[in-house]
Amino acid sequence: MQRIKKIVLAFIVLTITSCASRKEIVYFQKDQVDQSKTNTTYKTVFKADDLLQITVSALNSEAVKPFNLQTVSYSLSTDSPTGRPQQQTYLIDNEGFIDFPxxxxxxxxxxxRTEAIELLKNKLSPDYVKNPTINIKITNFSITVLGDVKMPGRFTIPNERISVLEAVGLAGDLNMSGIRTIEVKREENNEIKSYKLDLRSNEVFNSPAYYLQQNDVVYVEPNRSSSQDAAYNKNTGLFISLGSVIISLISILTR
Known part of the structure; x- marks a missing residue:
């Protein structure tokens, strides 16, 4: 009878532990999605250090040539062009300006993007180009994922649109030891702001950081046991070496 009680007790403890683990790991478990609050809008806002490719088109192809400059590489030995010409890009400086032809x-x-295109259209038409069509692309749009994920790193995003969930996917998903409340670091108005997103809750879809902006950093913190294991493994070699030295000293002194 006593043995049966122990088995039942062990089963209960195991069940409770499993439930607790599931609550700490599984995504989107806490609540239902409120569609009225879901963040479905995304707007690119240009920042300092963005590298822009600006293309101006119009019916008069000659009129737009001065605004679509191309760059080429030159050989150091022959001083002749090498490779295919690339369209000129424009770096937004620390004051927020570009130098446009x-x-x-x-x-x-x-x-x-809409505001920048409108600005360029007003500057170009009608004095330089009639009814221009303008396209602006950020060529260095990238985000970084760090911490307790399978493949941390910096990722270039060609279409300039990525959610925090897609960023986690690019990094191979969180490790089992990664805390499910992650942090997004973002530069806004010359300040670094932090956003906490709980991946276990559907509220993540309502966060202003659900859609990432260029140069955002996503950080996944390891849980306590993982951090302790890392610290233990790091110091194990030191402890062994220290122990060996102490044993050697004792051996010498007791001879």
Whole structure:
């Protein structure tokens, strides 16, 4: 009878432990998605250090040539062009400006893509180009995922649109030891802001950091046991070496 009680007790403890583990690990378990609050909008806002590719098109192809400059590489030995010409890119400087052909310095930092296109259209038409079509692309749009994930690293995003869940997917998902409340670091108005997102809750879809912006950093913290194991493994060699030295000293002194 006593043995049966022990088995039942062990089963109960195991069940409770399993439930607790599941609550700490499984995504989207806490609540239902409130569609009225879901963050479905995304807007790219240009920032300092963005590298922009700006293409100007119009019916008059000659009129747009000065605004679609191309760059080529030159051989050091022959001083002749090598490779295919690439379209000129424009780096937004620390003050938020680019230096655009003919038009000069234009402030694009802080503008959305729509606002920047409208600005360029107003500058170009009708004096330089009639009814221009303008496309702006960030060529260095990237995000970084660090911490307790399978493949941490920096990832380039060609279409400039990525959610925090997609970023976690690019990094191979969280390890089992990764805490499910992750952190997004973002530079806004010359300040670093932090956003906490609990992947166990459907509230993650309502976060202002659900869609990542260029240069965002996603950090996954390891749980306590994983951190302790890492610290233990790091110091094990030191303890063994120290123990060997102490044993050697004792052996010498007791001879």
């Amino acid at each position: 003919v038009l000069g310095r234009l402030k694009l930092a802080g503008l959305s």
